[in-house]
Amino acid sequence: MAHQSDLIASDIEQYLQQHEHKSLLRFITCGSVDDGKSTLIGRLLFESKMLFEDQLAAMEADSKKYGTQGEDIDFALLVDGLAAEREQGITIDVAYRFFSTDKRKFIVADTPGHEQYTRNMVTGASTADAAILMVDARKGILTQTRRHSYLMSLLGIRQVVVAINKMDLVNYSEDTFRKIKEDYAQFAEQLNLDNITYIPMSAFKGDNIVEPSANMPWYHGTTLMGYLETVEVDDTRMQRAPFRLPVQWVNRPNLDFRGFAGTIASGVVKPGDRIRVLPSGKESTVDRIVVHGGDLPEAVAGQSVTLTLKDEIDISRGDVISTAEAPVETADQFESTLVWMHEDPLLPGRPYLLKIGTKTVTASVTDIKYQVNVNTLEHVAAKKLDLNGIAVCNLSLDRAIAFDDYQSNKDTGGFILIDRLSNNTVAAGMLHFSLRRSQNIHMQHVDVNKEARALSKGQKPAVLWFTGLSGAGKSTIANLVEKKLHAQGNHTYLLDGDNVRHGLNKDLGFTDADRVENIRRVAEVSKLMVDAGLIVLTAFISPFRAERRLARELLEDGEFIEVHVDTPLNVAEERDVKGLYKKARRGELKNFTGIDSAYEQPENPEIRLDTTRLSADEAADAVIELLKEKGIIGNGDWSI
Numbered sequence: 001m002a003h004q005s006d007l008i009a010s011d012i013e014q015y016l017q018q019h020e021h022k023s024l025l026r027f028i029t030c031g032s033v034d035d036g037k038s039t040l041i042g043r044l045l046f047e048s049k050m051l052f053e054d055q056l057a058a059m060e061a062d063s064k065k066y067g068t069q070g071e072d073i074d075f076a077l078l079v080d081g082l083a084a085e086r087e088q089g090i091t092i093d094v095a096y097r098f099f100s101t102d103k104r105k106f107i108v109a110d111t112p113g114h115e116q117y118t119r120n121m122v123t124g125a126s127t128a129d130a131a132i133l134m135v136d137a138r139k140g141i142l143t144q145t146r147r148h149s150y151l152m153s154l155l156g157i158r159q160v161v162v163a164i165n166k167m168d169l170v171n172y173s174e175d176t177f178r179k180i181k182e183d184y185a186q187f188a189e190q191l192n193l194d195n196i197t198y199i200p201m202s203a204f205k206g207d208n209i210v211e212p213s214a215n216m217p218w219y220h221g222t223t224l225m226g227y228l229e230t231v232e233v234d235d236t237r238m239q240r241a242p243f244r245l246p247v248q249w250v251n252r253p254n255l256d257f258r259g260f261a262g263t264i265a266s267g268v269v270k271p272g273d274r275i276r277v278l279p280s281g282k283e284s285t286v287d288r289i290v291v292h293g294g295d296l297p298e299a300v301a302g303q304s305v306t307l308t309l310k311d312e313i314d315i316s317r318g319d320v321i322s323t324a325e326a327p328v329e330t331a332d333q334f335e336s337t338l339v340w341m342h343e344d345p346l347l348p349g350r351p352y353l354l355k356i357g358t359k360t361v362t363a364s365v366t367d368i369k370y371q372v373n374v375n376t377l378e379h380v381a382a383k384k385l386d387l388n389g390i391a392v393c394n395l396s397l398d399r400a401i402a403f404d405d406y407q408s409n410k411d412t413g414g415f416i417l418i419d420r421l422s423n424n425t426v427a428a429g430m431l432h433f434s435l436r437r438s439q440n441i442h443m444q445h446v447d448v449n450k451e452a453r454a455l456s457k458g459q460k461p462a463v464l465w466f467t468g469l470s471g472a473g474k475s476t477i478a479n480l481v482e483k484k485l486h487a488q489g490n491h492t493y494l495l496d497g498d499n500v501r502h503g504l505n506k507d508l509g510f511t512d513a514d515r516v517e518n519i520r521r522v523a524e525v526s527k528l529m530v531d532a533g534l535i536v537l538t539a540f541i542s543p544f545r546a547e548r549r550l551a552r553e554l555l556e557d558g559e560f561i562e563v564h565v566d567t568p569l570n571v572a573e574e575r576d577v578k579g580l581y582k583k584a585r586r587g588e589l590k591n592f593t594g595i596d597s598a599y600e601q602p603e604n605p606e607i608r609l610d611t612t613r614l615s616a617d618e619a620a621d622a623v624i625e626l627l628k629e630k631g632i633i634g635n636g637d638w639s640i
Contacts, residue, residue: 022100023233028109028124030152031134032144036165040134040203040224041110045099047210047225096124103229111148119341119388121151122428126414129234130159132224137170137200141183147374149184153191154337154390154430156407159231160196163224168202172215190377199224238301242326243267243275244404244412246357247319251306259290259306260315262358265411267323269307270298277313278320278402279330284311318359320402320412328402328412331434334395337406338365338385342419342426346385347513349520351550352426354397356415362398362553363417364520369393384513394435406430421545453533457491460632461530461559464623465551466539467602468565469594470580471572473611473619474539477565480620482537490633493529495522497540510591516547523551530559535632543599558630563623564605569594571612 029037097108109124125131131152135145152160162184170176177200188196199208200219207213210225222230248262269275273286289296290306299305307321315321322328340346346365354363371382371391385391406413407430417427454461464481466474475496482494501508505521508514519542529536542548552560572594573581584592591597602608607626609619628634 022103022105023236024105024107025130025228025231025233026107026109026128027130027132027228028111028121028128028157029132029134030111030121030125030148032136032139032142035134035136035139036203037132037134038110040132040163040165040209041097041108043203043206043209044106044108044225045097047206101225101229106228119339119428121148122155122339122341125151125155125157126410126428128155128157130161130228130231131157132161132163135162135164135180135184137164137166137173137176137180140180141187143375145184146187146377149188149191149193150372150374150377151339153193154339156410156430158195158237160193161224161227162196162198163203164198164200165203167200167207167216168205172200172207172213174216174218177219197222197227199227238266238409239268241266241301241409243269243273243321243323244328244409245269245305245307245321246359246412247315247317247321248358249317250315257308258312259288259308260321261304261306262321263304264299264301265357266301266409268298268300269305269323274324275307275309275321276324276327277315278322278328279400280314280319281330282313283324284309284313286310318357318401320357322402328404329434330400330402332397332400333366333435334397334403335369335432335435336393336395336415337430337432338391338393338417339428340385340387340389340391340426341428342424343387344426345387345512346389346391346427347516348383348393349513349516350544350546351420351553353418353420354395354415354429355418356401356403356431357412359401360418361401362420363395364550365393366396367394383511392432395429403431403434405432419546420549450531450533453531455533457533459490459533459535460630461533462535462561462627462630462632463526463530463551463555463559464535464537464561464563464627465526465542465548466537466563466565467542467548467605469567469569469572469599470541470592471575471577472565472567473575473616474541474565476616477563477609477619477623478537478539480616481623484620484624485535485627485633488633490535491533492535492537495526495536495538495540500540510589510597512544512591512597515541515543515591515597519544519547520550523547523554526551527554530555535627541593541599543593543597545600545603548602561607561626561630561632562602562605564602564608565611565619566601566608567611 029040031037099106109128111121111124133145133148135141164177164180181198199221200216201208201224203209207215208219208223210223212223244265244267245262246265247260251259251261269286269289271286271288274283275286276283286307287310288308289299290308296305320328338346348365348368351362351364354361368382368385369392370379371385371389373380374390382391404412413431415429415431416425417429418424419426450461466478468474478494482492485492500522504525505518508518519540522538522540526536526538548562576582580589580592581595583589584595593599607623609622611619
């Protein structure tokens with residue numbers, strides 16, 4: 001059972017060859033605080049002879065300083081590497097450890113038990129084939145036990161061990177074991193967890209870890225190590241699924257070779273197999289399977305390969321090569337589950353980058369259908385999603401992607417969301433299915449296009465996006481600009497923040513989420529008006545850079561002109577013609593920009609208007625001059 005093999009001394013090359021071809025099992029330990037997760041991993045490392053003498057010496061020294069087991073070795077200290085963890089006696093970060101036996105290699109993730117580190121648990125579980133759910137025999141099923149069970153179900157972990165630990169502290173009671181097993185089985189039915197193995201053990205004493213325990217003769221099941229060495233690895237299961245290869249790289253070393261490289265997510269492929277490439281839908285036949293050192297007659301899930309095809313078809317990074325008999329689906333709108341992993345909340349309508357496999361697109365949450373209370377599994381209404389929150393949401397993408405539902409294939413159904421400004425990963429997600437409207441709604445071709453409409457008006461269409469604090473003078477300057485343009489015969493329309501909230505956006509308040517939706521709608525309306533050939537002026541605080549960037553990216557290059565009406569807060573407060581700042585200072589107006597809600601200044605606006613030195617009329621003239629410079633208005637050839 002131990003990792004030490006006689007071949008190490010007698011035939012090291014044979015040993016290394018055997019070691020290279022062992023299967024690899026990734027698993028996690030999870031459960032409530034102080035259920036013994038770190039102790040269990042330490043015990044597994046110790047029993048598999050994966051510790052060096054200096055590690056054992058360090059562990060003995062640390063046990064005296066930080067340990068919780070008296071004079072005995074505290075195995076948890078092998079895994080709890082952070083100083084804060086040792087001082088508090090809890091796991092904060094995800095700790096990964098490698099060990100092996102003669103039968104298999106293992107990577108184990110020790111995940112945090114505290115609720116505030118739920119995102120860390122999701123990170124550790126996202127690549128796991130199996131999970132060990134620790135339960136303290138003295139305490140039974142706790143809230144965090146249910147929480148982690150829900151997350152395991154959500155993340156598609158099919159192989160679960162319920163490790164009822166610390167049996168030595170309940171005198172190895174069979175009744176205690178049976179009661180906890182019955183309680184958990186009832187809860188697991190709600191989550192459709194059906195492949196569960198129950199093992200009574202003591203990680204500290206070593207009972208039922210490697211060898212059957214003499215202290216529990218009433219238990220006749222497997223030991224934990226016996227289970228880990230024989231449980232099905234996910235790659236084995238995925239080899240039976242339909243073939244999927246997300247293209248990572250188009251390999252063109254010379255004019256005579258064009259291959260498509262990536263890691264096979266599922267299935268088996270052979271030369272001669274008929275394939276379909278999504279989202280384009282083009283089909284071809286596999287010609288060769290190329291790897292370092294030559295060609296393969298067959299490749300399976302988990303292998304990195306380069307495929308060459310018999311036909312010259314256009315394939316790019318992010319496309320998915322799949323079997324023609326059971327291809328992936330394509331869509332641009334989905335229902336999904338999101339686990340929010342950032343301190344700033346998720347706001348529907350805000351654009352994020354979505355990375356699925358090797359494909360990156362722009363996405364936004366159009367609707368939070370409900371948030372899940374992971375303690376009770378209750379569905380609750382939500383307008384935003386805070387750190388560690390889990391919700392079922394509708395997603396809208398800027399283009400169609402190839403996908404499978406997450407439960408069928410984690411690689412082609414799992415994704416992350418990335419903040420477009422900071423590049424931080426803010427969420428992990430699982431796709432459920434495409435929305436019907438994604439398949440039924442298509443762009444309608446029209447014969448009279450934007451260019452024709454603009455040509456008839458003698459101008460270039462554009463959006464002048466005035467942004468600044470309340471009281472900065474946005475509406476005043478925008479109104480003057482429109483008057484000057486109108487006098488010159490230009491065709492314009494002014495969208496003002498207050499006016500829009502009387503109609504189009506009358507249902508929205510002033511929370512951050514409502515502000516995001518307010519600007520999203522205005523940006524979409526502006527795009528339609530630009531398509532009509534108009535010069536559109538918008539006067540909105542639009543406090544967030546992300547939404548202003550969304551508005552810019554809806555338009556073509558040169559059509560979006562950001563006008564920063566730059567007025568210091570104290571000057572805006574002095575003007576305060578509506579008395580809004582006074583109300584905000586008294587606490588009568590919540591979420592007021594500049595007081596208790598942030599204003600993110602433009603970083604690179606097309607024009608900045610300093611209203612402390614420019615009059616409104618001078619500022620308007622500056623905007624007119626910029627429009628002439630950019631060829632939006634004026635004499636000369638401005639043809640599009």
